[in-house]
Amino acid sequence: MGQARAPGGEPPLYSKGYKASVLALLLATYTFNFIDRTIIATIGQAIKVDLHLTDTQLGLLGGLYFALLYTILGIPIARLAERWNRVSIISISLVIWSGFTALCGTAASFAQLALYRFGVGVGEAGCSPPSHSLISDYYAPKQRASALSIYSFGIPLGTMFGAVAGGWLAQELSWRAAFVIVGLPGILLALLVKLVVKEPPRGHSDVVETPLEPEAVTPAEPAKPAFSLKKEFSELWAVTKILFGKWPVLHMVLGVTIASFGSYGSGAFVPPYFVRAFGLGLAQVGLIVGLIGGFSAGLGTLVGGFLSDWAGKRSAKWYALTPAIGLILCTPIYIIAYLQTEWQMTALILLIPGVFHYVYLAPTFGVVQNSVEPRRRATATALLFFFLNLIALGGGPVFTGWLIDHLAGFHLNHPDASGIFGALGGMFSPGPIDFASACPGGIAPKGAPIEAAKACGGAMARATQQGIIVSLCFYAWAGVHYALAAIGMVKHMKARG
Numbered sequence: 061m062g063q064a065r066a067p068g069g070e071p072p073l074y075s076k077g078y079k080a081s082v083l084a085l086l087l088a089t090y091t092f093n094f095i096d097r098t099i100i101a102t103i104g105q106a107i108k109v110d111l112h113l114t115d116t117q118l119g120l121l122g123g124l125y126f127a128l129l130y131t132i133l134g135i136p137i138a139r140l141a142e143r144w145n146r147v148s149i150i151s152i153s154l155v156i157w158s159g160f161t162a163l164c165g166t167a168a169s170f171a172q173l174a175l176y177r178f179g180v181g182v183g184e185a186g187c188s189p190p191s192h193s194l195i196s197d198y199y200a201p202k203q204r205a206s207a208l209s210i211y212s213f214g215i216p217l218g219t220m221f222g223a224v225a226g227g228w229l230a231q232e233l234s235w236r237a238a239f240v241i242v243g244l245p246g247i248l249l250a251l252l253v254k255l256v257v258k259e260p261p262r263g264h265s266d267v268v269e270t271p272l273e274p275e276a277v278t279p280a281e282p283a284k285p286a287f288s289l290k291k292e293f294s295e296l297w298a299v300t301k302i303l304f305g306k307w308p309v310l311h312m313v314l315g316v317t318i319a320s321f322g323s324y325g326s327g328a329f330v331p332p333y334f335v336r337a338f339g340l341g342l343a344q345v346g347l348i349v350g351l352i353g354g355f356s357a358g359l360g361t362l363v364g365g366f367l368s369d370w371a372g373k374r375s376a377k378w379y380a381l382t383p384a385i386g387l388i389l390c391t392p393i394y395i396i397a398y399l400q401t402e403w404q405m406t407a408l409i410l411l412i413p414g415v416f417h418y419v420y421l422a423p424t425f426g427v428v429q430n431s432v433e434p435r436r437r438a439t440a441t442a443l444l445f446f447f448l449n450l451i452a453l454g455g456g457p458v459f460t461g462w463l464i465d466h467l468a469g470f471h472l473n474h475p476d477a478s479g480i481f482g483a484l485g486g487m488f489s490p491g492p493i494d495f496a497s498a499c500p501g502g503i504a505p506k507g508a509p510i511e512a513a514k515a516c517g518g519a520m521a522r523a524t525q526q527g528i529i530v531s532l533c534f535y536a537w538a539g540v541h542y543a544l545a546a547i548g549m550v551k552h553m554k555a556r557g
Contacts (some may be wrong), residue, residue: 074260079198082257083207086191087214089154089253092246093187094218095225096161096180097126099242102226102331102346103235110235111170112501115329115468115524119461122328125174127454130181131446138189138442139292142435146190151254157183158246165239188445193438196429197260202369205379205426209365212421213358216414220354223331227346263434299439302431303447308552309431311545312380315538316424317448319387322534323417325456326394329464329524336502337521338403348407356414360386364419368426376553379427380545383420387539390416394532398525417535420542430553460531463487467523468502469495472515480526495519 074082100107100122108118141149160179167173191211199207222242229238304310334345364382371378390413397409425441432440466487470477473491477483498504499516 074198074258082198083195083210085249085253085257086150086195086211087217088249089150089187090191090211090214091218091221092154092158092249093184094215095222095242096157096218096246097184097222098122098219098327099161099222099226099238100164100177101328102223102349103230103238103342104328105332105335106230106235106342107173108332109501109503111173113170114496115332115461115464115502116458117170117461118332119325119328119457119459121170121173121177123324123457124454125177126181126184127449128181129178130185131450131454133182133185134189134442134445134449135296135439137186138438139295141186141190141193141438142295145259146194146438147254147257147259149186149190150194150257151250153183153186154246154250154253155183156186157181158243158250159183161243161246162240164243165236167236189438189442192425192429192441193434194257194260196437197262197434201430202373204429205369205372205422206365208425208429209362209422212361212365212425215421216353216357216361216418219327219357220350223346223350223353225346227331227341227350228343230346231341231343295436295439296443299432299436299443303428303440303443306431306552307547308380308545308549309427311541312424312427313444313447315380315383315387315541315545316420316444317452317538318534318541319383319417319420319538320448320452321456321459322531322538323456324453325460325531325534326528328457329460329528333398333521333524333528334403334406336517336524340403348403352407352410353414356411357418360415360418361421363415365422365426367419368423372423375550377546377549379423379553380542380549383423384539384542384546386416386419387535387542390414391532391536391539394535395529398529398532420538427549427553456531460527463530464520464523464527465495467526468499468519469493471519471522472498475515475518480529483522483526484530 100118104118104122107113107121108115113121137149137153157180160176160183163179164173164176167176192208195207195211196204225242226238229235229241233241302309303313331342331345331349334340334348335342340348364386368379368382371382393409393413393416397406397413400406400409428440428444429437467483469491470483470487472495473493498512499520502516502520504513504516
């Protein structure tokens with residue numbers, strides 16, 4: 061199939077160099093998106109101690125309170141992106157979420173911090189739906205998983221920079237300064253995106269063959285749909301039927317949701333785990349978690365896109381089988397890592413599973429984008445993210461935090477208990493000591509005996525380890541859904557052209 065051409069047979073509207081520049085700016089935007097989204101995981105321990113929070117509250121701040129408006133507003137913003145300038149939406153959104161991230165540093169209470177996290181979610185709702193749509197117009201169908209893997213590389217990059225910078229800033233300055241310093245630069249990036257990125261014609265890279273032209277040509281841009289409430293619901297329903305009514309796409313959606321539930325849930329408490337279990341400082345933890353995530357998760361994200369596009373040329377089923385194999389392989393390796401008694405060994409083993417784990421992102425996004433028409437792509441991403449993030453981001457950290465809180469209470473009352481299954485079975489049994497009262501913020505009160513400090517610390521560390529391990533088991537479950545998605549994938553992709 062030849063190179064995509066503009067209507068009339070002219071050369072492509074955009075050079076490879078310019079498209080690479082656009083992709084780099086969208087990658088930078090998504091990197092800031094994840095810096096501002098996930099920094100709370102790295103500095104959460106400092107916030108917890110300062111504001112006397114529970115892990116359930118930390119989970120709400122990192123999960124549900126961010127995800128609620130993020131997911132709900134993503135759909136109307138995506139519908140706007142099907143008609144309006146997508147570059148402007150991304151730029152405005154970047155200014156909003158960066159400003160609210162900086163405001164998080166001024167919060168004096170849990171309620172204030174929760175309010176500002178809602179604001180971060182409002183801004184970030186306008187990032188990925190229009191970005192996925194833009195990338196799909198710049199890159200041809202068989203290049204989209206690769207291009208979207210580069211965009212998705214912003215997840216490990218943002219997590220890495222947020223962890224390294226956030227940990228160092230929180231330790232050397234304060235957690236408040238960390239929010240302000242990482243938030244404000246996003247406003248400058250918003251200006252750069254607006255000035256450099258051009259709005260491409262819809263469907264620009266959706267190449268088609270014509271009987272008179274042996275090379276591929278770009279179809280005419282789909283007409284902008286007239287607005288009506290009935291039409292909006294009709295469009296949402298049309299995309300919903302594809303996401304949840306087509307067997308391969310449904311199981312891809314279930315797979316990415318369940319995998320992300322485990323990832324957001326465990327990831328929110330990995331930095332606190334290194335602090336609680338090994339007594340490391342925030343700067344050191346940020347460096348460890350950031351470098352591990354940047355390397356393994358980054359490599360896995362890129363491998364997933366390029367490998368699935370390469371294998372997908374032979375059979376479309378590899379868009380599903382690549383994530384299935386990766387997720388099932390990574391699960392036991394992760395669990396082995398968190399069973400180690402030395403942080404060095406835990407960190408060393410953690411370099412491995414992320415390479416397998418994160419291969420699921422780009423193939424999923426690629427299949428979703430290739431399953432819908434050009435003026436439904438932002439909507440498809442928004443609906444996917446609504447389902448995914450409301451459950452995964454909204455529920456994952458809260459679930460793991462809630463689990464840790466209950467396990468901590470069990471271990472405080474039963475310090476000699478061994479085994480994760482026994483702890484899970486007994487964590488709802490009431491004990492004579494209330495953990496929240498005995499260990500406010502997860503530590504013993506000032507002036508408490510050394511034994512009390514050790515008891516609080518020990519219970520917190522074991523509970524965090526076990527809560528993370530339970531959340532990791534969701535990866536294997538997700539892998540099963542990706543394996544199921546391979547059934548009928550070839551037929552589905554052929555039907556989509």
